[in-house]
Amino acid sequence: MSSIEQVIGFSVVVFFTILVIVFSTKSIRNRFPASFRKIEAINRLKRAIGMAVEDGSCLHISLGSAQLTDPSNASALVGLSTLHRVGQLTSTSDLPPICTSGSGSLLILSQDALKRISVDTNTQAFYDPNHTSMAGATPFSYAVGTMESIVDRGVNGNVLIGNFGTEAGLLCETLDKARVSITGSDSITAQSIFYAATQDTLIGEELYALPAYLAANPTHQASLRVEDVFRVAIGSALIAGSVLKVLGIL
Amino acid sequence: MKSPLAMIVAVLTGLIVLLGYFIPNPVLSRIRTPLLDWAVILSGVAGLVAIIHLIFGVHWEKVKKQGMQQWFSLVVVVVFLVTLIAGLFLEPTNPGYQKVVTYIQTPIESSLLAILAITLSFSSLKLLQRQRNWMGIVFFVTVIIFLILNSGLLSFTDQIPILRDVLSGLQMIPTAGARGILLGVALGSLATGIRILIGSDRPYNN
Secondary structure, rough: OOHHHHHHHHHHHHHHHHHHHHOOHHHHHHHHOOOOOOOHHHHHHHHHHHHHHHHOOOEEEEEEEEOOOOOHHHHHHHHHHHHHHHHOOOOOOOOOOOOOOOOOHHHHHHHHHHHHHHHHOOOHHHHOOOHHOOOOHHHHHHHHHHHHHHHHOOOOOOOOOOOOOHHHHHHHHHHHOOOOOEEOOOOOHHHHHHHOEEEEEEEHHHHHHHHHHOOOHHHHHHHHHHHHHHHHHHHHHHHHHHHHHOOOOO | OOOOOHHHHHHHHHHHHHHHHHHHOOHHHHHHHHHHHHHHHHHHHHHHHHHHHHHHHHHHHHHHHHHHHHHHHHHHHHHHHHHHHHHHOOOOHHHHHHHHHHHHHHHHHHHHHHHHHHHHHHHHHHHHHHHOOOOHHHHHHHHHHHHHHHHHOOOHOOOOOOOOHHHHHHHHHHHHHHHHHHHHHHHHHHHHHHHOOOOOOOOOOO
């Protein structure tokens, strides 16, 4: 990485952080209330959460097989935020959500998330560390183990958020049996498989918007706004660059 | 229960690693390298914990229950123990040990890949049933067009100047689309990282 790239990268991170903090403040939130565009997949998930509470059915969240030391872990962290929020929303249900993952670090973090929810909502009696598991150590064994968990526990709603590869195709086979299944991944391969094989797929940045749509906390909504600001800026820069290139100026 | 110490350690560690990435400073580098090494070691230990949980927390519990699943889980537990003991005695680098493990694992994963190929073909056929909207139609038509383009059926167009340029331009469209999606993914990843760095998201804090 050249020194100019380092300066640009560092400036982007600092500017992004400042904007997230500014947009999280109460005064900005009150002055410019958030308005979300409709994402049908997320609306269906909200309905599934409501139904899970009413009929005591089980929701399943799968976090993919990214390692925390990989650059692809951000999507799994979004999955963890979603698990935390879904766990909070279903805390009045008889069955807490179950969670599967394909890496050890995600197993420990998901157990931690469910335990934290049980403490926050005073439902420690329902907490069971076996509600989370590492379904398999390799991508395919993870897919097969997750399929088994879905069938065994009579899951009624699935949320697959994280880093997946081609094994996503195997997982999709079992998703049809559930009332609702939301899928999203940072991998282009998995996104196209999910789009072809499931009904509700989150494409691109929609995946990262999920916690904000579930009203997790003000910072989620703020970061969504900052993403929009940056997207417009980057898009404009790309268009301007193309025009200048065509005109022979660049 | 929420520990401020855990948050302080996580935020400080994240900042040091991030600064070390952007600012080439020998002091930062000396702190950053062992921190990353510790993360890798902890990740390995977490993997070990997860495997023990999978065998003795999940499958051993299933062995105790009645039904067909009991026998599958028993096979998993026995095979795990045999592999573990053999690995401890022979060491994982032993060619005989590697051969046995590879010759069992590779055919199983290959057969899963074969099932996957059939599953995906079937899903493609059902695509328009699931996605009855204009995006679904665009996706389906695009798949067909690029299957034809990449199959080599149109290789004769290399000799026709205008058609060759048009098809070459068409081949750029998936790359442009993927870049658009990856741009959104990159911004989302950045936002997730920053939320953890400022202590707003705490996936670690019990």
